[in-house]
Structure formats: C-alpha cells, structure tokens
Amino acid sequence: MEDPDDLHMEDIPGVKEALQNNDTAAAAAKIEENLKQQNNIPVNIAITGESGSGKSTFVNAFRGLCDDEEGAAPTGVTETTSEVTAYPHPNYPNVKLWDLPGIGTTKFPAKKYLKLVGFEKFDFFIIISATRFTENDVKLSQEIQRMEKKFYFVHSKIDNDINAEKRKRDFNKEETLKVIRDDCVHRLRGLGIESPQVFLVSSFELHLYDFSLLQQTLERDLPKNKRDTLLFVMPNINPEIIIKKKKAFQSKIKYYATLSAAVAAVPLPGLSIAVDAAVLVVAVTHYVHAFGLDVPSLKRLSARTGVPYADLCAVIISPLAAAEITKDLLLKVIAQLAGTVALIAAEEATRWIPFIGIPVAMGLSFTTTYKVLNLLLEKLADDAQRVFERTLV
Incomplete structure (x- = not known):
C-alpha cells in the first residue's frame, strides 16, 4: 500500500464512534461524506472586461451550457451584467464562474472596480475583450x-474575426491569427504591460484556437489541489484533457484503496463490503461527471454540438455512463469484472483466520478496490474519448 498515513479512519468525524457501536451503515455514510468533501475544493474564477465583450457567453461555454439554457448567464447585444453574479458549474457547484459587470461603467468605475466586486474571493481573473484591450483593462x-x-x-x-477575413482572396488562417495576436500584444505593451500573453478564443468552438492553451496555463499556475478541481470541470475539447483527467484520477485511487484496507482491519461481518460500495459510488460518480458522461451533461453536449443524444449514447459501452450511479448498479457491474468476486470472498473469509487474517484481509481489500477503480476508470475514459470523437463527425 502507498502512503497509508494520508488517510486515517479516526480522522473522519463520527466514524470511530459508529464502528464502536457496530453501526456499519453509519460508518459507510460518514466515509462517503468525507470523500465528497475532498472532491469539493472551491475554485472561484472572475470573468471581467468591458461591456459587450462576450463575458457571459464565455461563462456559459466554460460550464458547457448554451446561452438559452436554464441556469445560463444572460447574454444580449446590450450590457446584461449589472451585478456581481456567481454561476456554479452544473456538476461541480464548488467551482464558480463569476460574471462581473463591465469595468468603467457608472456603477463600477475603474478606480474602485476591484473593491466593489470583492476581488479577494477570486482565485484568478480572466479579462475579456472582443476587439482591442483598453486602458481600463x-x-x-x-x-x-x-x-x-x-x-x-x-x-x-475570434470566430467573427476569422469569418470577416475569409472574404479576402489571400486569406490565411494562421497568418490572420498571428496578426490579431500580435496586435493585441503590441497594444498591451504600449499601455504598460511588459510580457502580455493573449489567448484567442471562440466561446462557440472551444476546441479551436487557444482555449486549450489557456487551460494548460491555468493548470500550471494553480496550486495542486485546485489544479485538479479545475481540470475536472474543463469541457472535453481534445483527447489530451481526457487523458489528463484519467491520470489525475489514477493518482487518487490509492487513497480510496487505503481507506478500504483500513476498514478491512475492523472484524465486523459485512463492514468492508458496505464501506467499499460507498467509496466506489463516490469515486465513480466523480469519474462520470468529470468525463461529462452523466445524462444532463450528454444532453447539453447534444444541444451544443447538434449531435443527437441517442447517437452519443450509442457509442458508450460502460453501463455506468448515462446512468444513475447506485450501490446496486455498481455491485452488479463489479460482479462482471474478472476475478473481483473471488477477491471479495477471499477477503471476508481470511479476516477470521487467527493472527494473519486481518493483515491478509487488508491487503486483499486494497487490491480489490484498486483493481476495480482502475478498470472502471479505464472504461469510462474510453467512453469519453468515443463521445468526443462522435461530436467531431
């Protein structure tokens, strides 16, 4: 087992008492609650810029929503953001994008802007412009x-700029993007920014242009715990993001497995299986949401891309995708995985062997949970890749 000290049963409030009272269900519930808290690290992103720059549309695109969808930030040809408004991610409400009023308006003058919007609560700011960055920016x-x-x-x-330039006979997409980027950088330098980095983004086509570069930059700049949180809410705009999500999840499997092993050390019939099921529900639900394989996410993807929902579901293989993750469903899926049923049975049997039973049961429990989560993660990551490829057809 790796890093066994990273998780301790006694550190989870209520678990020790529940185990002493032989309350298996309560112990499982406390552990499940604790794991959910670990997956709810807050990230607050400020989206700002002048009126009409496309802030609200960017907020919606980042969250995987269409502009006319329920819960979307209101958009329009006139200034629609008059207050500091939080828009939680639909799958991860701990991640909030804050649509800030345009800087330089009467209500939010540039000199008092940061104080008025409450800058201290934000992890970072994204300053958006649809034309040229201004002195206020x-x-x-x-x-x-x-x-x-x-x-x-x-x-x-940026898609509007590209479409406008396409009318020219000597149009070259890469050259046009370079000219626009260089112009933005040159203007920002002229206004006093030493080494500006500008990302060219289309909120309607995040998989194009510089959104992936923006994602990589944010990933590099954020602390580790918030880096993973932000990664999990990122839309699957390319295969690399799916791979990164998979690797991030793989790095956490050892903690779930260690927790499973700790429970196996308690000589109570059925406890390990009950707790493992609770652990697996939390972990797999996290996988499904991060890969955008839950039903609401797939329906939003269908609306945004025009690919029928049924077509997206048709390429999905895992029974855990596009389904409600329950303990019964998980146990049914696990029973179909080669070798796992034998490992579970062996764990329950060996824990009652004098002297060596508990250590052996702990090892088997760790191995079972580790193997199951890796197999399920592999299948869900493959499904996410197939769904992504289907949207490109």
Whole structure:
C-alpha cells in the first residue's frame, strides 16, 4: 500500500464512534461524506472586461451550457451584467464562474472596480475583450497584479474575426491569427504591460484556437489541489484533457484503496463490503461527471454540438455512463469484472483466520478496490474519448 498515513479512519468525524457501536451503515455514510468533501475544493474564477465583450457567453461555454439554457448567464447585444453574479458549474457547484459587470461603467468605475466586486474571493481573473484591450483593462490588470492575483487576457469572438477575413482572396488562417495576436500584444505593451500573453478564443468552438492553451496555463499556475478541481470541470475539447483527467484520477485511487484496507482491519461481518460500495459510488460518480458522461451533461453536449443524444449514447459501452450511479448498479457491474468476486470472498473469509487474517484481509481489500477503480476508470475514459470523437463527425 502507498502512503497509508494520508488517510486515517479516526480522522473522519463520527466514524470511530459508529464502528464502536457496530453501526456499519453509519460508518459507510460518514466515509462517503468525507470523500465528497475532498472532491469539493472551491475554485472561484472572475470573468471581467468591458461591456459587450462576450463575458457571459464565455461563462456559459466554460460550464458547457448554451446561452438559452436554464441556469445560463444572460447574454444580449446590450450590457446584461449589472451585478456581481456567481454561476456554479452544473456538476461541480464548488467551482464558480463569476460574471462581473463591465469595468468603467457608472456603477463600477475603474478606480474602485476591484473593491466593489470583492476581488479577494477570486482565485484568478480572466479579462475579456472582443476587439482591442483598453486602458481600463490594463489598469485593472495592474491592480490585480498589485494584489498578487493571477490574470489572463482573452480575445473573444475570434470566430467573427476569422469569418470577416475569409472574404479576402489571400486569406490565411494562421497568418490572420498571428496578426490579431500580435496586435493585441503590441497594444498591451504600449499601455504598460511588459510580457502580455493573449489567448484567442471562440466561446462557440472551444476546441479551436487557444482555449486549450489557456487551460494548460491555468493548470500550471494553480496550486495542486485546485489544479485538479479545475481540470475536472474543463469541457472535453481534445483527447489530451481526457487523458489528463484519467491520470489525475489514477493518482487518487490509492487513497480510496487505503481507506478500504483500513476498514478491512475492523472484524465486523459485512463492514468492508458496505464501506467499499460507498467509496466506489463516490469515486465513480466523480469519474462520470468529470468525463461529462452523466445524462444532463450528454444532453447539453447534444444541444451544443447538434449531435443527437441517442447517437452519443450509442457509442458508450460502460453501463455506468448515462446512468444513475447506485450501490446496486455498481455491485452488479463489479460482479462482471474478472476475478473481483473471488477477491471479495477471499477477503471476508481470511479476516477470521487467527493472527494473519486481518493483515491478509487488508491487503486483499486494497487490491480489490484498486483493481476495480482502475478498470472502471479505464472504461469510462474510453467512453469519453468515443463521445468526443462522435461530436467531431
């Protein structure tokens, strides 16, 4: 077992008491609750810029929503954001994108902007412009930097720029993007930003242009715990993000397995199986949501891409995708995995052998949970890849 000290049963409130009272169900519930808390690290992202820059559309796209969907940030040709408004991610409410009013408006003047929007609660700022970054944008970035926060420049609506340039006979997409990027950088330097990095983004086509580069930059700049949290809410815009999510989940499997092994050390009939089921439900639900394989996410993807929901489901193989994750469903799926039933039975049998029973049961429990989660993760990651490829057809 790896890093067994990273998780301790006695550190989880209520578990020790439940075990002493032989309350298997209560112990399982406490462990499940604790694991959910570990998966709910808050991330607060501020989306700001001048009126009409496409902030709200970016907020919706980041969350995988269409502009006209329930819960979407309101958009329009006029300024629609008049208050600081939080928009939680539909699968991870601990991750909030805050649609901030445009800087430089009467209600939110540039000099008082950060104080009025409550800058201290944000992990980083994304400053959006649909045309050229202004002096107000630069003043804001300098003030954010003074407050020791991260900020990133996003030139939005790049698809409009490309479509306009396509009319020219000598149109070259890569050259056009370079000209636009260089112009933004040159202007920001002229306004006092030393080494600006500008990301060209289309909120309607996140898989194109610089959104993946923005994701990589955020991943590099955030602390480890928030880095994974942000990764899990990122839309699957390319195969690399799916692979990164899979690797991040794989790195956490040892903790679930260690917890399973700790429960196996308690000589109570049926406890390990009950707790393992609770652990697996939390872990697998996390996988399904992060890969966008839950029913609401698949339906949103269908609406956004125009690919029928039935077509997306048709490429899915795992019975855990597009389904409600319950203990009964999981146990049914696990029973079909080669070798796992024998391992579970062996664990229950060996724990009653004098002297060596408990250590052997702990090892078997760790092995079983580790193997099961790896197999389920592999299948769900493959499904996410197939769904992604189907949206490109």
